[in-house]
Amino acid sequence: MRMLLIHSDYLEYEVKDKALKNPEPISEEQKKGRLDEVLAVFMSVEKVDETNPDEIVEKAIVEIKDVASQVKADRIFVYPFAHLSSELAKPDVALRVLQKIEERLKEEGFEVKRAPFGYYKAFRLSCKGHPLAELSRTIVPSGEAVS
């Protein structure tokens, strides 16, 4: 999995069109979303992650908690983003991983939103610009090589 973590004044999105034949079903309310004072986490779930999705979820939680504590963010925006890797996991696996990450972050006490999966979305982001405001992380299941 590749993650781009942006500590932001806000992130807002608006669903525009389907990017998959069968995108995640969403309610009218989910077509737009915004969080203020948020750690936005753009995530590409990768093919290699399919060997152990559950482990990838837990490794992602560790990394996100680490950055959130460093930047003192208690809100997280989980954002599916298929542009950080050229070896993407299948959509059904990717969605399950991102849904589980959302669930686990809520269990850890964060306020969490997850942008809808399988759509083209307009978004606006205001990066805070401090030294830890823009970070990336790459995680793979144990025993796998980082490509």
Ligand SMILES: Nc1ncnc2c1ncn2[C@@H]1O[C@H](CO)[C@@H](NC(=O)[C@@H](N)CO)[C@H]1O
């Ligand atoms: N392996 C994967 N990891 C993360 N997201 C993935 C994915 N496979 C599919 N998606 C989702 O489907 C849209 C089309 O690829 C993706 N849409 C996007 O990435 C938007 N920024 C529009 O380009 C995303 O929602």
